Amino acid sequence: MALTAVKGFNDILPDESGRWQHIEQMARRVFELNGFAEIRVPVLEKTELFSRSIGDATDIVEKEMYTFTDKGENSVTLRPEGTAGVMRAFIEHKLYAADPVAKLYYLGPMFRYERPQKGRYRQFHQIGAEITGVHDPLADAQVLNMLTAFFREIGLTEPTLQINSLGCPECRPAYRTALRNFLDERMALLCDDCKRRSATNPLRTLDCKVPGCVEATAGAPSVLDHLCSSCDDHFSSVRRYLDLSATPYSINARMVRGLDYYTRTTFEMVTGLLGAQSAVAAGGRYDGLISQLGGPAIPGIGFAMGLERVALLLGSQNFSSCPDLFIATMGVGERDVAFRLMDGLLKSGIRVEMDYEGKSLKSQMRRADKLKSRYSVVIGENEVASGRATFKRMADGAQADTALTVAEIRACVMKSEQ
RNA sequence: GUGGCUGUGGUGAAGCGGUCAACACGUGCGACUGUGACUCGCAUAUUCGAGGGUUCGAUACCCUCCAGCCACCCCA
Structure with a gap:
């Protein structure tokens, strides 16, 4: 690498x-x-x-x-x-x-x-x-x-909403003190991290996943019981609005x-x-x-x-889109016709692909299949001579006759879309 | 920053001291006599994360490094 x-x-x-x-x-x-x-x-x-x-x-x-x-x-x-x-x-x-x-x-x-x-x-x-x-x-x-x-x-x-209130500068200090006092009484039960946290950021101990700490802090004082009246009102209003809109x-x-x-x-x-x-x-x-x-x-x-x-x-849901039409050509002689058609269709908003490398018809059709193109059309000497071609639906192989013009091919793609 | 696990082709992987490095998928080409999907054939890793070491011999054993993953911490 x-x-x-x-x-x-x-x-x-x-x-x-x-x-x-x-x-x-x-x-x-x-x-x-x-x-x-x-x-x-x-x-x-x-x-x-x-x-x-x-x-x-x-x-x-x-x-x-x-x-x-x-x-x-x-x-x-x-x-x-x-x-x-x-x-x-x-x-x-x-x-x-x-x-x-x-x-x-x-x-x-x-x-x-x-x-x-x-x-x-x-x-x-x-x-x-x-x-x-x-x-x-x-x-x-x-x-x-x-x-x-x-x-x-x-x-x-899957994701579900959880809410809380942390209070404001008015009421949070009192809560911190209450929590710290509570933690001081159970210091021996806490993990080393929580011992440190209880001094620096006591709220963090509530978030600890160590089983001993979860148990030790089970009965810890709740922020919600220490909100000042305006924070408490605010939080109840939030909940009321959520209830009004039936938000879980x-x-x-x-x-x-x-x-x-x-x-x-x-x-x-x-x-x-x-x-x-x-x-x-x-x-x-x-x-x-x-x-x-x-x-x-x-x-x-x-x-x-x-x-x-x-x-x-x-997950791996697929959101990518696929070509509407793949234009295959029998030989290099038809590529001019194919290219002009592709250009016209692209300008009219139809997503078209064609072969870039002069590959065999088989390879081109394989590619049309791989790209999940919805339709295909093959252009050979006969088609160029007659000005008509077979328009094929890839999903089931259904075929229809069409003139080799942008307007008519476009109509075929649009019509089959319903 | 700490810990555990893992490192083989485009992908998923077998192989655990001497193999043409299996198999599958994918990809490419071709056959089925101007049309894909099904089927069939052929091709597709001088090389097993990198560098050392042990050995007659290492993808396999040892060491170091690097990378990835998952977890801790913390966070979206």
Whole structure:
């Protein structure tokens, strides 16, 4: 193997690109229906953007970022997630001045220096959506409904919605203290990681998969019991809206997020089909992020969905299209006629293939079959002389006579389409 | 960053010290006398991830490295 791709960076080959396009098209359709407009931002940003938004002490910032120093001695980073860059653009271009309420979506590659495994790569792709400027839980509910709609539209029933509330800067400290006290009493039962976490980030212990920790934290205090009244109201409203629209969900009070900027509502679309990677999409509210990045005090909520994971769930369904017609020629003498026909048909929107290499008729027909062409037509001396040819339906071999003109062949293809 | 497993052609794989490196699929060409799919024939790895070592001999045994996968951590 002479030269290979960088570890954790994958090629999306022709046999799977159709599936990717399908996913992207469905997402765009659903998001645009909901009033979201695409925003395209760079894949490279100043490192500071991420350390300030995602959080200095998070794993993403501590060990997973692709950070480089460029030739101008600036520290730059390949974006590990999309929200930070979108919010930077929102602030930089003062999008809020014209309208603080913005509904934006983005799609593209993200980069995280992690050990690759199933459903996790160093370059991976996300489609995400954000709503700024709305405090009302209506926005939370719309985002969740939109996410649910996407999975319904694409035909997946598997990922299910889990929601939680992380409270706000008002009520979260009290909860952290309560949780830490609880953990202190059971310190001996916790795994080493959790012992460390109980001091640095006690919420994380709730997410630990070590059986001893699961058991030890079973009776841990719930965030939901410690929400301040406005957070509590907010969360009940989100649930009420979800109920109003009959959106299925479950509450997971132990759900934790990896990014520091989340407040109040957080959620995940989870599946049991992807091994250790259960989250297909995740997001939440980030009421403090925009001001934290130097913008006005505008709230936000959004999510990101992992395309590799969605593609994995879709399996190997085939979304590629096939040629309408294959034109075979008996000899090189007929290729001019065939080429002119192909050109005319292509210009009229019919997908045509023909032989490029002067192969035998048998080889050409085999190729027509392999490409899954719907129809074929053979042009030889007789056809050129008479101006008529046999139009053959490949599926069952049914044949019909046609004139060798763009209009008539086109009519044959269109007619047989019904 | 840590651990486990694996590395044979385009693919799925047999082979476990001496084989023409099996078989299947795929691909290409051809036969069935201007038409694919079925059937049949032929072709398709001087080479077994790379580099060392043991041996008369290594795809097979040992070492090192590299790569992939899965898991941990964490996450989409």
